[in-house]
Amino acid sequence: MTAKTVVILHLKAAARPAVRNAIETAISEGSDLRVLVPYDGEEVSRIVREAMDGGAERIIAGGGDGTLNAVVDTIVAAGDGAADLTIGVFPLGTANDFARGCGLPLDDLTECLRIACNADGKPVDVGVLNGRNFINVASLGFGAEITATTPAQLKKALGGAAYTLTGLIKAMNLTPHSGRVIVPGGEDLEGSILFAAVGNNRYAGGGFEVGPLAKLDDGLLDLCAIRVDRGIRIASIGQELDDPMNPDNVHVNYRQLERFTIESDRELHCNLDGEPLQTRRLEFHVLPQHLKIAF
Secondary structure, three states, X not given: OOOOEEEEEOHHHOOOHHHHHHHHHHHHOOOOEEEEOOOOHHHHHHHHHHHHHOOOOEEEEEEOHHHHHHHHHHHHHXXXXXXXXXXXXXXXXXXXXXXXXXXXXOOOHXXXXXXXXXXXXXXXXXXXXXXXXXXXXXXXXXXXXXXXXXXXXXXXXXXXXXXXXXXXXXXXHOOOEEEEEEOOOOOOXXXXXXXXXXXXXXXXXXXXXXXXXXXXXXOOEEEEEEEOXXXXXXXXXXXXXXXXXXXXXXXXXXXXXXXXXXXXXXXXXXXXXXXXXXXXXXXXXXXXXXXXXXX
16 A cells, blocks of 8 residues: 555445545545545454555544544554554544544534544544453443444434434333442442443543543543432433532542443443443553544
8 A cells, every 4th residue: 555544434434425525525635545445344454454564644434433443443453553643533423422522523524534634643542441442432331232232223314313212212121230440549439330431532322421521632531430329310410410520429420540440240231432342340441642643
């Protein structure tokens, strides 16, 4: 690969007229692009490695948060090569939560690609969960179960509202998880948790602000846990999320940490930048300002 900028374009987005127009505009404005369309996640990783070996200076993830995660994970795994690359974000998914948190103009794909091609890369942190890298948010428990079990066609038809609709249906049978958050050298949290999010950035689930204080470059992961062991009042949760660090909060426990472990009494659904997994023990830490992203 000789192009300085490689666009990895999600297969389902490749034929969209707005996508084609954005790419044609970028080329007409002088961007040296090579556009590649992988057929699965493994192919994404192969293309990223080949682009790095070929001297690419910028790799643009053209897809949703899952595509961005595959690009990020491959670059982080490559080690020293990450320092020489800038990652661009061409938001073409259902939720586009990372791009939303970066303030990209989601309603203008041409401008998004222009930024991805030309903006300087800013140093950002990378989160790590059980050895897997993530750039946006890991959601745990009820919220992740919603994401994992929302039918694909419903997501496509309703966008971010699909998560809300399915959530309302599932809310008839809420099952909290008992567990604890272990903080090295700090105060542990133990109780019954309905939902938790670990944010490197602010949004998950199609625009829900689960990490309102999260910053991409502060060297911290923001843990927001919704406790229900002292009863549950939906209105109170909303109010407490507006002031998450308030020590008098009943439901919302919010912490900013470099490293911690979550243990659950049973397997937790976890959504990692759009990719599902299930486990009972989750070990988190952060890689401070490990990558450069254009936004």
